[in-house]
Amino acid sequence: MSTQAPQILVADDDSEIRKLLARYMREQGFRVLLASSCMEVSEKIVLHQLDLIILDVMLPDGSGLDLCRDLRAARSNIPIILLTALQEDVDRIIGLEIGADDYLGKPFNPRELAARVRAVLRRGVNARPEPRPTGLYQFEDFVVDPSLRSVRDPQGRTITLTGAEFDLLIIFLDRPGRVLSREQLLDLAGRSGADVLDRSIDVLVSRLRRKLSNDSAPQLxxxxxxxxxxxxxxxxxxxxxx
Known part of the structure; x- marks a missing residue:
């Protein structure tokens, strides 16, 4: 019996973009819900089981960046892809720093968006990875369980990571001591088609450093x-x- 198709929420204040994306993403096999404001996004999150949110940065009742930040602060791990008309690289990096899994600048090709959605879902927290034969990883009194996608700090507290953060951590844990270039990390993370100016690896490493900081541990x-x-x-x- 086939599994149910992923359900994604498209949030954009432009009705034509919503219609275009809804039609295209449904043709690609996704179930699609629509929202035109931050309030509608919040309502849909409560009422539906979402696998991913496509979130416009500019919404009529608030900023998609603020909404993304609030969701991460509330420990929501729903994967988020930001749609932004902002051309400055630093603005896109801000989105990744606050917890977005990916971004795409407007105007964009719906085919590229669908490819990015699939890539995020493959590495996201809603994926069901096969149990790894190596069991639990341990380093500096941290414990990582790949099958549960969980991380515990030396005090036994759970550390919340986004799907992209967790997958990058596993890449490093599988290759301790090896020097990995940004291009290698992008490829291993399934982002080999990313823009040349995409600094997402730097942002993800920075976020991991912050979340895994430990006064008694060396620089990881x-x-x-x-x-x-x-x-x-x-x-x-x-x-x-x-």
Whole structure:
């Protein structure tokens, strides 16, 4: 029996864009709900099980950036793709810093948006990954469970990560000590088609540094000049394999 198609919410104040995206995304096999304001987005989140939100930055009753920030502050892990007409790279980076999983600048090709939606869903928190044979990862008294997609700090508290943050962490944990270039990380994260100016890897590493900060632990993610990043801590698994 086939599984139910992912349900996505398209939030944009332009009725023509909403109609276009609704028609195209349904043709691509998605179930689609629509919203034209921050208030409608909040209502849909309460009433429906959403797999992903396509969120315009400029909405009539507020900013999509503020709404994204509020959702992450409320520990919502619903994947979010921002639609933005802002051309400055720094504005797009702000969206990623506050917890968005991806962004796409207007005007855009609906085919590219659909591809990004699929990529985010593949790596997102709503995916159902197969249990990994290596079990739990451990480093600096942190414990990571890939099958549950959970992270616990040395005090046993759960650390909330977005889907993109968690998948990037797993990439590093699978390759401790290796220097990984931004291009390698983009490819391993399924974002090899990202824009040349896309600094999402830098933003995600910065967010992981902040969330996994520990006064007693060394710098976990080392920036290597002209190289990329290196996960510096020793990583082991529950059965003791390094």
């Amino acid at each position: 993610f080392k920036a290597i000049r002209n190289g990329g990043y290196q996960f510096a801590a020793r990583v082991s698994t529950v059965d003791g394999r390094p």
